Amino acid sequence: MSEKMIKAHIRLVDGLRRALADREGQRGDVPGWVLITIMTAGLVSAIWFIADERLKSLIGDALDEVSPSGN
DSSP states (O other), X not given: OOHHHHHHHXXXXXXXXXXXXXXXXXXXXXXXXXXXXXXXXXXXXXXXXXXXXXHHHHHHHHHHHHSOOOO
């Protein structure tokens, strides 16, 4: 390996070590993100259940408007 490659590797490893050392003792808010994801999925499911037929007709009408008529 060339000297430039070795120095670049050393800088990269040193930077990664410093970045990881800065994160020690910190925990992410995993339960909060899980809750947000579950709540979002629940809301989408509820809206889909309530508005299923209306969404089908709305999307069908929109596609009919942009589809060629076959002539």
